[in-house]
Amino acid sequence: MSQTATSAQRRKRFKPPLWVYKLASPAYFDHLAGRIIPWLLFPGLVLLSIGLVWGLAFAPADYQQGDSFRIIYVHVPTAALSMAIYMAMAITAAISLIWRMRLAAIISRNCAPIGAACTFLALATGSLWGKPMWGTWWVWDARLTSELILLFLYLGYMALHDAFEDPEVGSRAASILALVGVINIPIIHYSVEWWHTLHQGATLFKFAKPSIDPSMLWPLLVMLLAFALLSAANVLMRSRNDVLERRLQPDDD
DSSP states (O other), X not given: OOHHHHHHHXXXXXXXXXXXXXXXXXXXXHHHHHHHHHHHHHHHHHHHHXXXXXXXXXXXOBTXXXXXXXXXXXXXHHHHHHHHHXXXXXXXXXXXXXXXXXXXXXXXHHHHHHHHHXXXXXXXXXXXXXXXXXXXXXXXXXXXXXXXXXXXXXXXXXXXXXXXXSHHHHHHHHHHHHHHGXXXXXXXXXXXXXXXXXXXXXXXXXXXXXXXXXXHHHHHHHHHHHHHXXXXXXXXXXXXXXXXXXXXXXXXX
């Protein structure tokens, strides 16, 4: 069997299902995103309002940290989404590399600024909490350091994407960086278990029962869902604008 035939069989074997190609159609994506965005944006805003009031005003104070613990209602959702959005960015980057789907590359690129904003907020709120708890704004803790590396990966992805005259070359280079950076995600998650750190262990995302009182847990879950819905809506809106801009460009550009 020739090498050409083998390559053709390999591409056929890894060919995505038809619904993936349908979803990758700019016209279909524009229509679908237009219908989905309101169902993400408005519930997200409502849940954000409920979660903020519930967590900041009605949740009981922590018996050790007092009211300073309330920063978790922003810190925990942004920290969780900083990793989740990076995984979404890496997965869509892989799809764009393997199947040359331009829409996947667009979504991957628009995940980056949202993920970077979540990572920055996680680091900033962590520093605000660390000052009264640890007596300093920053320590080179394993969790904090790996989260800072995640921010650099986001910034590096965005910089590399725009570093080349040919957008396709920049997209491929940034996609490769996104895939390489995936190794940092389990390091962030398990850093408090692998090394002795000042950062407390997992209280919400663990196999055992969450070690947080339900009166504090429920507003935290509401805030987590709110941030997730708003982040998804933001990515879809940005991607929809990019698709529309590409469709409006003249063919000879």
